[in-house]
Amino acid sequence: MSTKTSSAPEALIQDHDQAVKRISETIRGFYDKGLKFRIKHGSTNSTRTARKGTNFVDLSRLDRVLHVDTVNKTALVEPNVPMDRLVEATMPHGLIPPVVMEFPGITTGGGYAGTSGESSSFKHGFFDRTLDWVEIVLANGEVIRCSEQEHSDLFRGAAGAVGSIGTTTLVQLRLEDAKPFVEVTYHPIKSTQEAVDLSKKMMQDSSIDYLDGIIFSKTQGAVITGRRVETPSANTLVRRFSSRSDPWFYLHVQSCLEQRPSSPTTETVPLAEYLFRYDRGGFWVAPMSFEYFRFPFNHFTRWFLDDFLHTRMMYTALHSGGVGREIIIQDLGLPMDTAAEFTDYTHDKFGIYPLWLCPLKTRPGPSFHPHQSGRHVGTSNEIMMNIGLWGWAPHTPKGVSQRDHSLALNRDLEATLAKLGGKKWLYAKTFYPEHEFWADHVGGREWYDELRKKYHATGLPTAYEKTHTDIHKEWDQRNRWKDFLLNVWPLGGLWGVWKAIRSQSYKEARASAWKSFGLTQAADKKQD
Secondary structure (H helix, E strand, O other), X not given: OOOOOOOOOHHHHHHHHHHHHHHHHHHHHHHHHOOOOEEEXXXXXXXXXXXXOOOEEEXXXXXXXXXXXXXXXXXEEOOOOEHHHHXXXXXXXXXXXXXXXXXXXXXXXXXXXXXXXXXXXXXXOOHHHHEEEEEEXXXXXXXEEEEOOXXXXXXXXXXXXXXXXXXXXXXXXXXXXXXXXXXXXXXXXXXXXXXXXXXXXXXXXXXXXXXEEEEEEXXXXXXXXXXEEOOOOXXXXXXXXOOOOOOOXXXXXXXXXXXXXXXXXXXXXXXXXXXXXXXXXXXXXXXXXXXXXXXXOOHHHHHHOHHHHOHHHHHHHHHHOOOHHXXXXXXXXXXXXXXXXXXXXXXXXXXXXXXXXXXXXXXXXOOOOOOOOHHHOOXXXXXXXXXXXXXXOOOOOOXXXXXXXXXXXXXXXXXXXXXXXXXXXXXXXXOOOHHHHXXXXXXXXXXXXXXXXXXXXXXXXXXXXXXXXXXXXXXXXXXXXXXXXXXXXXXXXXXXXXXXHHHOOHHHHHOOHHHHOOHHHHHXXXXX
């Protein structure tokens, strides 16, 4: 099928259609031979252990914004376009996607096939809810377009299904008016329950565009609100977070709380700087690398190693090195009324801080996205609280193997999550037994099996197969010499750093044009 529209550049559309034709022919060939295949994107923001394979479909060249329609406020975007390149294509037109994921390297296709939300999701929902339609190549090679009006079951079902129903090749994304700055306010709170209550209150304020929070300890945190504005307010500073000499966002928020523990602090941040404020340091995951290498963590070392501390480089090192098994990186969606109880549990069981809080507008299940179920359906107007739990796993007790300890921790986390009506985000590792995954986490698999049968996807790996971690198989790989060496300190970390350098992904962060957006206005503000 053609993607042609009346206003899109003809040459780009034709080139895209030819590329999709080649992809569909490749997929059809695998389908006719009964072979399973995997998608090659060129990058990933998943933390799951990659599975090996020999049959690949290469989508890495589908990396263009084909058209920005300033009249209808939409954009035609190929799946491998990352968030920073998308923003750089739309902001010069005075437009912005309603939901922009916080890491610059997260792609448009990944945003649809995975679960993606950000601080604007309390208004707009997950990223896929901002799409008008999606072009998908089915497992038999057929190319179709799905939307709420056409193949709506596929449009909703493939969202978050990690590519287990079809392969995304193009989306039409809705846009909204942008403004150069965000007025950001850090509201101090003293407990997760206070953060939940304040978030509920802030969601009623129609002037707020962005809402999230950081919990630094059981008694200290901040709810963070943002309003898009045309010019910096007269009484606020203009703050940036993207240059190596700038503060990391979470450390800056903590500093503001220490200076003003009982009253809000308001600053002005250029819009793109706000959207990617967590890139340097990967929220607060990067300090774990300093702990691993036993290296000082201070302003100078962060400045000196800045190229290594952006998320693209960090993901490359994580996937290449040997330390990923010892950390907990999970995003969990909880009903608003059990979120505080869950953080009490993580405090006692894991002791990991900071925690990220992000209210999310959800839809009823069944779905691979976090959604409310059971007694929690209909509560808080279908708003859930995303909680980011990222840090070192607790130390392994004496007499217990590290593998068994890791499995027990993760299964306890999943059991507690289910008890409190929560769901996992599937970018990360899951350990559920298959029956539990389908019954308790997704809400049954009948709808999914029917959808896969209807759209010829039964030969593809299921969502469970793609997301389940067989910890015994994963850890038993340490018997191989390479995996054994990667587990020897500091060889695994050094290997990850070397692979990150070889990837040269630091150049993408250096070349980001979005860093200049709002720079002139910010300079004018400083002169005033």
